Amino acid sequence: MMRVLVIGNGGREHALAWKLSASPQVERVFVAPGNAGTSLEPGVENLPIAADDTDGLIHAAQTHSVDLTVVGPEAPLVDGIVDRFEEAGLACFGPRAGPAQLEGSKSFTKAFLDRHAIPTAAWQAFTDPDAAREYIEGHDLPLVLKADGLAAGKGVIIATNHKEALAAVDQILVDQRFGRAGQRLVIEEFLEGEEISFICVASGTEVVALATSQDHKAREAGDRGPNTGGMGAYSPAPRVDAKLHQRIMDEVIHPTVQGLVKEGMPYLGFLYAGLMIDHRGNPKVLEYNCRFGDPETQPILMRMQSDLAALCQAALSGRLARFEIDWDARFALGVVMVADGYPGDYPRGDKIRGLDQVRSDAVKVFHAGTRSEAGEVVTDGGRVLCVTALGETVGAAQRTAYSAVGEIDWKGADWRPDIGWRALND
Ligand code: AMP
Ligand code: GLY
Numbered sequence: 554m555m556r557v558l559v560i561g562n563g564g565r566e567h568a569l570a571w572k573l574s575a576s577p578q579v580e581r582v583f584v585a586p587g588n589a590g591t592s593l594e595p596g597v598e599n600l601p602i603a604a605d606d607t608d609g610l611i612h613a614a615q616t617h618s619v620d621l622t623v624v625g626p627e628a629p630l631v632d633g634i635v636d637r638f639e640e641a642g643l644a645c646f647g648p649r650a651g652p653a654q655l656e657g658s659k660s661f662t663k664a665f666l667d668r669h670a671i672p673t674a675a676w677q678a679f680t681d682p683d684a685a686r687e688y689i690e691g692h693d694l695p696l697v698l699k700a701d702g703l704a705a706g707k708g709v710i711i712a713t714n715h716k717e718a719l720a721a722v723d724q725i726l727v728d729q730r731f732g733r734a735g736q737r738l739v740i741e742e743f744l745e746g747e748e749i750s751f752i753c754v755a756s757g758t759e760v761v762a763l764a765t766s767q768d769h770k771a772r773e774a775g776d777r778g779p780n781t782g783g784m785g786a787y788s789p790a791p792r793v794d795a796k797l798h799q800r801i802m803d804e805v806i807h808p809t810v811q812g813l814v815k816e817g818m819p820y821l822g823f824l825y826a827g828l829m830i831d832h833r834g835n836p837k838v839l840e841y842n843c844r845f846g847d848p849e850t851q852p853i854l855m856r857m858q859s860d861l862a863a864l865c866q867a868a869l870s871g872r873l874a875r876f877e878i879d880w881d882a883r884f885a886l887g888v889v890m891v892a893d894g895y896p897g898d899y900p901r902g903d904k905i906r907g908l909d910q911v912r913s914d915a916v917k918v919f920h921a922g923t924r925s926e927a928g929e930v931v932t933d934g935g936r937v938l939c940v941t942a943l944g945e946t947v948g949a950a951q952r953t954a955y956s957a958v959g960e961i962d963w964k965g966a967d968w969r970p971d972i973g974w975r976a977l978n979d
Pocket of ligand 1: 697748
């Protein structure tokens with residue numbers, strides 16, 4: 554029997570812990586630091602250790618005889634947590650710092666994509682503001698300006714006129730608004746089309762695609778308003794038909810994992826490609842993430858019928874190619890309930906009511922920004938819950954999810970009313 558440690562405290566980590574604890578091979582799951590949802594999950598226990606406290610996490614893995622660690626968020630991966638666990642002789646599912654640069658440095662990724670002829674927007678990197686300004690003057694708008702490093706999804710500015718583009722250069726390179734992440738600026742061509750997420754498990758040159766999914770990053774209905782970490786997601790994404798799936802594997806995913814192996818940094822872990830599909834159906838890479846998506850994890854794992862612990866172990870021991878993942882044929886759709894003010898400032902500590910009212914087997918309420926306080930569950934973040942439901946159709950999953958959302962309440966609770974709208978129209 555295995556003991557597993559999940560690192561992180563979001564909805565993704567609740568879903569990972571929930572699914573790992575369902576494995577017949579797993580006797581106990583620890584989550585560091587976890588949230589109220591993981592603490593209430595049978596067979597799951599929270600450990601009060603922050604996701605960036607690598608020494609503390611290694612110590613906990615040793616003390617609790619952990620056999621497998623699964624890392625949720627990008628920051629510890631980019632900082633090299635997997636290298637540190639390996640040095641301590643501990644099995645850790647996630648990429649080492651080398652390949653995690655795919656998320657940690659946009660200029661690294663763009664140069665890598667060019668070296669391996671993987672389609673992406675034309676680009677250039679700058680450290681000198683004057684050179685960046687000169688480039689902007691010589692190019693048509695819109696242009697996309699990105700802080701090179703990790704900026705929690707906030708370091709991307711789409712400039713529709715020269716004034717905005719020049720202001721973005723000042724924000725990123727001169728005022729250093731994104732700190733160290735903004736020491737370098739990437740300016741790239743604006744791509745039009747439909748954005749999709751494509752998530753795989755990779756182990757060297759072996760790679761298996763997970764079920765397709767689509768998230769909704771914009772805060773408001775109709776995909777308007779400010780960008781967020783994700784207001785909801787569903788799986789499968791009907792937009793990704795068999796032909797597009799094959800093209801993405803052939804033109805993007807295989808060349809990426811093979812390129813990393815050739816460059817001496819084989820990838821192990823979840824690999825998430827953010828792609829733009831143009832009107833002719835050509836995929837281009839917008840970004841890579843070195844981890845599972847949040848909230849995509851929630852609907853994807855709700856559909857996964859295979860054993861996630863066995864999948865991680867197959868990847869770690871080079872047996873991924875023969876691993877077949879079984880999926881529930883139904884749709885899964887997750888609605889993120891957020892605190893008032895998100896993605897700006899929001900209050901914490903509001904008591905959540907109605908969690909017990911949700912009793913359907915087709916619904917799972919994954920917690921994100923929650924904590925337990927005197928036996929009650931209170932809000933503790935911007936994205937608070939992801940209410941996820943299965944249904945025979947997108948519409949059925951959507952109805953079930955929203956009916957469960959209607960049972961839950963706290964002061965200022967809010968959500969998008971239209972998660973899944975594109976799939977309903979497809
Ligand atoms: P990134 O973190 O690089 O994925 O950028 C965040 C978001 O900005 C993406 O999810 C896209 O919606 C948008 N974006 C990034 N790069 C481009 C581009 N070259 N063209 C159009 N939109 C982009
Ligand atoms: N849902 C977007 C992300 O995880 O980056």
